[in-house]
Amino acid sequence: MTSQSTDQTENIAPIESAVPSQNAFKSLKQYLTQQIIGQEHLVDRLLIALLADGHLLVEGAPGLAKTKAIKELSKMLEGNFQRIQFTPDLLPSDVTGTEIYRPEDGQFHFQKGPIFHNLVLADEINRAPAKVQSALLEAMAERQVSVGKQTFMLDRLFLVMATQNPIEQEGTYPLPEAQLDRFLMHVKIDYPDAEAEKSILRLARQEYKEQDNTPIELEKIQQANIFEARNTVNQLYMAEAVEEYIVQLIIATREPGRYGDDLNRWIDFGASPRGTISLDRCAKAHAWLHGKDFVSPDDVRAVIHDTLRHRILITFEAEAEGITTDKIIDTLVERVPVA
Template sequence: MDTPDTASLMERILYEVKRVVVGQDKFLERVMVAMLAQGHLLVEGVPGLAKTITVKTLATTLRGSFKRIQFTPDLVPADLVGTRIYNQKTGDFSTSLGPVFANLLLADEINRAPAKVQSALLEVMQERQVTIAGETHKVPSPFLVMATQNPIETEGTYPLPEAQVDRFMMKVVVGYPSEEEEFVIVQRVTGDPAVVTPVVSTGQLGELQMECRKVYVDPSLMQYAVKLVSATREPARHGLPDLSKFISFGASPRATIGLIEGARAMAMLRGRSYALPEDVVDLVPDVLRHRLVLSYEALAEGLSPDQIVSQIVSKVPKPDKPMANERNNG
């Protein structure tokens, strides 16, 4: 499967999703990137912005299984991963697997669940397996967790620990639709429901993911990603001494890996077999915004992670066009 084929296949998936979901282009693109790069997605947005319907529609186009878990304060880990059930007739225990055993898992309002439940999800996200009563069960492949957070309400919520937030490849902020988009949304929702056609199988998606790992990334581009992430830890070394007082903790190496994996997927979506600096730059805010721990000074001055990230991007020099020669020959 060569890359142009892949791009057209991803376009067909997007086309099907867009028959149901209006607008949200950037959000949909990020979902596709996460899917190809085998990363998980944290989505922040107020209720009613088609987050659930996007994942559900996507699962249909992939002929994959979809499960949604509504996180609540009284949830226990067994509600998520499953449990052992005693059968009175046979006197045996059988394992009942939980809703995490799906290709696409939507963890709705993830910050409403207590730490115990969050850590249960953490194992699934990292290891792609679940341990129930000493037995290990692998989740189906491909496996993508998309967790949502509502930015409005903080009452009765448990902030996600840094270790868990770091497991998410990207954090995407979903905004309100424009008036034109909202008009189309109302038309669609109140009209006949669109029928979504499956485009690829989960097996084909697995092949696409393997294909994604083969996208060429120039060493200068990797160096660029390393510098961007390093600038969140030691801003002064990268010519940003003023930022040091605003960042308590910078991003981990997972951010650098996320940038490169994401850039590969982005290049693939754009029909290329090699990544360019703009593929990395486009993803920097999504990969870094949830990984920065801001200091009290930053909060007092009303600085957001996005503002700090944009300062870093403008300061760290981009590599000269890597792969330019290959493009001219191609």
């Protein structure tokens, strides 16, 4: 009897403490939006990735605050940050670490690489060769690094934001579709509008003026609060009809003929079960970030493009017609009914 009541208390505790965590994330979002002007979508997706315990692939032109976004996030979290600049001559050991011989004891010791940090920026991931990409993606998927006979676990708080530049494709190594699937979301960002551009100018001037001053110590979100928030997000109520809606959206990518001959012509391969899991987690995180205690179809639709964009392979015929993956997802949302 005592054991049952203890279990019930443990299950209820995260829900009761959800409000302080939710307030902390609201303050975090407000801070990031002030620092990363004109990229609210990127800020929102970064927080969703943090809550859903996944990794982010961000695509956008240079200078759109991709690096600044994750650096600012790291300032507000209890943890450490590392940036890795991916280049064609990078080696897997430059990411994971390597064994170093120490003459004093005549033994090899593993020197941990930059992947052993809480927040990692993999800048221009498509510039590194396949071996380096696979080393990073294996660490992302398995949350561990194997060197020889030893296996080293990564920290529980571990988020990779990889970036790629859509402008320059010469000398790049595009990520294979199977490896793209390991990213929770593929986010595309664009240039800010004129008003946001003015605000960016003013912020840059202010930062330049204050760069010689003593930096202000900001109150950081503790890792325990992040894990507590993740637990609350995971327990968020989702009606069976919404669950069925997610499943039918994924099935529609695999059996597009059921929803139109055009979709059948456009889709070559549909989303894997990882797509189902990611859509579920992201929809829950989106609902929680917006102060809701349940998940609605609107939350699913809000994250579906970023969650499935890299998981649907289109045919040559679709490419010839100028059909994009986003257009296909729009069509799926229009035609798949809510259960």
